[in-house]
Amino acid sequence: MSTATKQAVLYSFWRSSCAWRVRIGLNLKKIPYEIRPINLTTDENKTPEYKKIQPFGAVPAYIDNDDKDTALVESVAILEYLDETRPEFPLLPKDPYEKSVVRSLVQAIAMDIQPICQSRVLRYIGSEKEDEWAKHFLSEGFSALERMLEKTAGKYAFGDLITMADVLIVPQFYNGVRGELDMSQYPILFRINNTLQEEEAFKATHPSRQPDCPPEFREEGN
Amino acid sequence: MSTATKQAVLYSFWRSSCAWRVRIGLNLKKIPYEIRPINLTTDENKTPEYKKIQPFGAVPAYIDNDDKDTALVESVAILEYLDETRPEFPLLPKDPYEKSVVRSLVQAIAMDIQPICQSRVLRYIGSEKEDEWAKHFLSEGFSALERMLEKTAGKYAFGDLITMADVLIVPQFYNGVRGELDMSQYPILFRINNTLQEEEAFKATHPSRQPDCPPEFREEGN
The missing domain is CATH 1.20.1050.10 (Glutathione S-transferase Yfyf (Class Pi); Chain A, domain 2)
Structure with a gap:
C-alpha cells in the first residue's frame, strides 16, 4: 500500500502574523503544503463557510496530509501538533x-x-x-x-x-x-x-x- | 535519601483568571503549594522585585518543589509543565x-x-x-x-x-x-x-x- 499523497492545506493571509508562524513551522519541518488565501480585508473570513472551518473567522487553519478532513485551528496548537507528529527539526527542548x-x-x-x-x-x-x-x-x-x-x-x-x-x-x-x-x-x-x-x-x-x-x-x- | 521537602509556590491574585487556571491544575494533580498573594490593585505586581520574577508584572508565577528556584511563568506553559512532570490526572489526551x-x-x-x-x-x-x-x-x-x-x-x-x-x-x-x-x-x-x-x-x-x-x-x- 502506498502512503497518502494528499497535500496539507494552510488557510493563510499574507499579512497575518499568526498564519506566518505556521508557515515557518511547516517550512522548518519541510512539510509540503498548499496555501488557500483568506482575504481578511474583504471579510472573506467572516463567511459562514469559513467560520465552519475556523469559528473565530481567523487564520490560520490547517488540514494535515492524513485521512482527516477537519481543520486544526489556533497557531500555537498547530505548531505543537506539527512538532509532535514530525520529529524532524524539533521546535521544543526535551527537558x-x-x-x-x-x-x-x-x-x-x-x-x-x-x-x-x-x-x-x-x-x-x-x-x-x-x-x-x-x-x-x-x-x-x-x-x-x-x-x-x-x-x-x-x-x-x-x-x-x-x-x-x-x-x-x-x-x-x-x-x-x-x-x-x-x-x-x-x-x-x-x-x-x-x-x-x-x-x-x-x-x-x-x-x-x-x-x-x-x-x-x-x-x-x- | 529522602525526597525534597521544599513546597511549591504560586504567586497568585484571588481574582486573576490566569492564576485560577494554575490553582485548578495544581489541585487536580494534588500537588501541595503555598500561595503568595500579589495584589494587582495596589501595583504590588509592578515592583522591580516582582518584575524580576514575572517580567510582565502579571500573575501567576510558579516555583516547583524541586532544586530550581527560577519561577515558571505564563499560565498555559505552567499547566503544560505540570502535565509533563506529573502523570497523575492527565490534562491532555494522548493522541x-x-x-x-x-x-x-x-x-x-x-x-x-x-x-x-x-x-x-x-x-x-x-x-x-x-x-x-x-x-x-x-x-x-x-x-x-x-x-x-x-x-x-x-x-x-x-x-x-x-x-x-x-x-x-x-x-x-x-x-x-x-x-x-x-x-x-x-x-x-x-x-x-x-x-x-x-x-x-x-x-x-x-x-x-x-x-x-x-x-x-x-x-x-x-
Missing part, C-alpha cells in the same frame, strides 16, 4: 523545565502581545486612536519580552538552537516594525530577528513572498 | 490530533478571549468605556467558543474526561459573569461550567476561597 521556558516565551507573544494589537481589536479602536494603542501595548510587551530574553537567549531566543519561540518572534517583530516602533530599543530581540532573517524557512514565508501579497508590497521583504 | 483539539480550545480562551479583556487593557480603555468593550469582545469570544464546543463537547469540553480546556473554561466563565453577560446564551458552556462546579479542585480554588479575597467577596462562591 520539561526547558520546554516550559520556551513555551513561556511563545505565550508571552501569543497571549500578552499579539492579541491586544490584532486587527479586529484595532478596527474596534478606530483609525484615530489605533496607532497610539498599538504603540502603547507593543512597547509594553516588547520590553517585557526583552527582559525574558536576557535570561534565556543565546544565538536564538533560547540558547543556540532555533525553537518555537523564534518562530513567533519574527512575525511579531514585523508587527512592531509595521507599528513604527523603534525596534533597536530591544537589542536582544533585534539581534535575534536579524540572525533569523538569514534562515530560508523564515525568508521564504515572509508576507511579501506570499501568493496573496498585493504587488505594491512585494518589495518589502527584499 | 496528537486530539491533543491539538484540546489545545485549540485552550488557546481560543487564552489568546482570543482573555487577553483582550484583561484588567491592564480595561484600565487603559477607561471606566467609561470598559463595560461596553468587555461585553463586545467577551460575547464575540464566547460565541466562537460555543461553536467549537458543538464539535468537541461531551460531559466536559472534550468528551467525557476533564482536560486542560475545562481548566480554562471555569475561570473564563467567571469573567463572563463578572462582565454581566447573560451566560445562558451559551448552553454548552453553561452546562459544562455547572458540571465542573461540583468538582472539588474547581470549588476549592474559587476566587472567593482565596486567602487574599477581601471579606466582602467571600460569599460569592457559596
Whole structure:
C-alpha cells in the first residue's frame, strides 16, 4: 500500500502574523503544503463557510496530509501538533523545565502581545486612536519580552538552537516594525530577528513572498 | 535519601483568571503549594522585585518543589509543565490530533478571549468605556467558543474526561459573569461550567476561597 499523497492545506493571509508562524513551522519541518488565501480585508473570513472551518473567522487553519478532513485551528496548537507528529527539526527542548521556558516565551507573544494589537481589536479602536494603542501595548510587551530574553537567549531566543519561540518572534517583530516602533530599543530581540532573517524557512514565508501579497508590497521583504 | 521537602509556590491574585487556571491544575494533580498573594490593585505586581520574577508584572508565577528556584511563568506553559512532570490526572489526551483539539480550545480562551479583556487593557480603555468593550469582545469570544464546543463537547469540553480546556473554561466563565453577560446564551458552556462546579479542585480554588479575597467577596462562591 502506498502512503497518502494528499497535500496539507494552510488557510493563510499574507499579512497575518499568526498564519506566518505556521508557515515557518511547516517550512522548518519541510512539510509540503498548499496555501488557500483568506482575504481578511474583504471579510472573506467572516463567511459562514469559513467560520465552519475556523469559528473565530481567523487564520490560520490547517488540514494535515492524513485521512482527516477537519481543520486544526489556533497557531500555537498547530505548531505543537506539527512538532509532535514530525520529529524532524524539533521546535521544543526535551527537558520539561526547558520546554516550559520556551513555551513561556511563545505565550508571552501569543497571549500578552499579539492579541491586544490584532486587527479586529484595532478596527474596534478606530483609525484615530489605533496607532497610539498599538504603540502603547507593543512597547509594553516588547520590553517585557526583552527582559525574558536576557535570561534565556543565546544565538536564538533560547540558547543556540532555533525553537518555537523564534518562530513567533519574527512575525511579531514585523508587527512592531509595521507599528513604527523603534525596534533597536530591544537589542536582544533585534539581534535575534536579524540572525533569523538569514534562515530560508523564515525568508521564504515572509508576507511579501506570499501568493496573496498585493504587488505594491512585494518589495518589502527584499 | 529522602525526597525534597521544599513546597511549591504560586504567586497568585484571588481574582486573576490566569492564576485560577494554575490553582485548578495544581489541585487536580494534588500537588501541595503555598500561595503568595500579589495584589494587582495596589501595583504590588509592578515592583522591580516582582518584575524580576514575572517580567510582565502579571500573575501567576510558579516555583516547583524541586532544586530550581527560577519561577515558571505564563499560565498555559505552567499547566503544560505540570502535565509533563506529573502523570497523575492527565490534562491532555494522548493522541496528537486530539491533543491539538484540546489545545485549540485552550488557546481560543487564552489568546482570543482573555487577553483582550484583561484588567491592564480595561484600565487603559477607561471606566467609561470598559463595560461596553468587555461585553463586545467577551460575547464575540464566547460565541466562537460555543461553536467549537458543538464539535468537541461531551460531559466536559472534550468528551467525557476533564482536560486542560475545562481548566480554562471555569475561570473564563467567571469573567463572563463578572462582565454581566447573560451566560445562558451559551448552553454548552453553561452546562459544562455547572458540571465542573461540583468538582472539588474547581470549588476549592474559587476566587472567593482565596486567602487574599477581601471579606466582602467571600460569599460569592457559596
